[in-house]
Amino acid sequence: FKRINDSMGHLIGDRLLQKIANRLNQSIRSSDTIARLGGDEFTVILDDINRPEDAALLAEKLLHKISSKLVIDGHEMFVSCSVGISLFPLHGDDNQTLIKYADIAMYQAKEEGKNCYRFYNQDMSDQNEARLQLETELRHAVSDGEISAYYQPKVCIKTKKIVGFEALARWYHTDSGFISPAVFIPLAEEIGLVGKIDLAILEQACKEGKRWAQQGHNMKIAVNISGNDFNHPDFLSMVRRALEQSDIDPQYLELEITEGVLIGFGQAQLDLMRQLVALGVSLAIDDFGTGYSSLSYLKKLPVQTLKIDRSFIKSLDHDRKDQVLVAAIINMAHSLGLTVVAEGVEELSQLTFLEANLCDMSQGYLCSPPIPADQAFELLVRTNATCECTSDSETSAEIT
Ligand code: C2E
Ligand code: MG
Ligand code: MG
Numbered sequence: 318f319k320r321i322n323d324s325m326g327h328l329i330g331d332r333l334l335q336k337i338a339n340r341l342n343q344s345i346r347s348s349d350t351i352a353r354l355g356g357d358e359f360t361v362i363l364d365d366i367n368r369p370e371d372a373a374l375l376a377e378k379l380l381h382k383i384s385s386k387l388v389i390d391g392h393e394m395f396v397s398c399s400v401g402i403s404l405f406p407l408h409g410d411d412n413q414t415l416i417k418y419a420d421i422a423m424y425q426a427k428e429e430g431k432n433c434y435r436f437y438n439q440d441m442s443d444q445n446e447a448r449l450q451l452e453t454e455l456r457h458a459v460s461d462g463e464i465s466a467y468y469q470p471k472v473c474i475k476t477k478k479i480v481g482f483e484a485l486a487r488w489y490h491t492d493s494g495f496i497s498p499a500v501f502i503p504l505a506e507e508i509g510l511v512g513k514i515d516l517a518i519l520e521q522a523c524k525e526g527k528r529w530a531q532q533g534h535n536m537k538i539a540v541n542i543s544g545n546d547f548n549h550p551d552f553l554s555m556v557r558r559a560l561e562q563s564d565i566d567p568q569y570l571e572l573e574i575t576e577g578v579l580i581g582f583g584q585a586q587l588d589l590m591r592q593l594v595a596l597g598v599s600l601a602i603d604d605f606g607t608g609y610s611s612l613s614y615l616k617k618l619p620v621q622t623l624k625i626d627r628s629f630i631k632s633l634d635h636d637r638k639d640q641v642l643v644a645a646i647i648n649m650a651h652s653l654g655l656t657v658v659a660e661g662v663e664e665l666s667q668l669t670f671l672e673a674n675l676c677d678m679s680q681g682y683l684c685s686p687p688i689p690a691d692q693a694f695e696l697l698v699r700t701n702a703t704c705e706c707t708s709d710s711e712t713s714a715e716i717t
Pocket of ligand 1: 469484485486497498499502511514515518541542543573575603604660661662663680681682683686687
């Protein structure tokens, strides 16, 4: 609904709601009640049912009715819905509680793939409460500056030198220990907090990069950028400010954007990418191969680096199909003038394959997991001083 409303205008959005309301009306008995409580959420009260299954039957009927084709002003469109069901008196005996629980069940239906219905149960409330608590704690952690950057090296496969790092957000929770960014980043995206996290990591990474450069180790540092940042009007100025405040040379900053996010990019986001490049920073496509995107965007985007997703690297030593795909991706990226990084390299055999296929860089536990800044710097100094290549660190940074 939101997409139709945003792209086709509120008038069409209103007509859509009216049509849906009619469809709901046609599906219920005259003794039932239907209301729109807000936005695109409707509530149905079935006053008199014999068994919970009766509510389920109606939910199925509604799902079917709503998902059939709609035509508004000559535009064909399809919408779907998610249904949550709470029962009186089993789940509660006042309207507030019943609506709240139906809402929780509806969110569960959304999470489980949408276009389905779910009955409320106590586990959902427990999950909901746990999520709310995590959300509050994350808000505190962000405002108290408790999200810090860890750094994982990227190694030049040819010279075995460290030629860059990726800064990864870390949240240490006093009770639960480290919470994975795979958990808190999607949560932060949902509640509009990810921009603050990305900015914090960007500022830390720029400062660290400058500190290392002052000690004679110019290193390209990459930070991850959420799709939400690309819709933030101040994002460009935020990057510019981080560069100015740290005084880092922009050529040593890279922004990683996951392939999945790029698919939804329009002209405004493409322009922003070009403006970022004009600042002197470089852009990388992260998790390449997982986003089901068309390859034609590769030649359109102003990116310099392509990172092959870990899922292709994992079985590289025995899966023939992964071998063929990885070799093809490296070839294609090189033909387009892109640098290729393999993500999640854990085994020597994987590195050997990547080396034979001329992949530029590897990143993964084989060299090091993400580690705190001081340890990362120590590792950098130690590795680049002892590796077989004789070129100095300035030159190794150039390899990127
Ligand atoms: P990513 O950007 O693709 O980062 C690589 C992830 O793979 C990291 O997980 C890293 O710890 C993990 N990894 C690296 N080498 C290996 C390996 O050899 N084996 C295995 N099994 N894993 C390896 P992490 O730190 O948990 O981050 C997960 C994802 O969260 C990142 O994937 C990135 O998409 C997102 N993320 C992390 N920090 C930030 C941030 O500051 N901002 C935003 N927007 N997203 C972030
Ligand atoms: Mg990344
Ligand atoms: Mg990745």
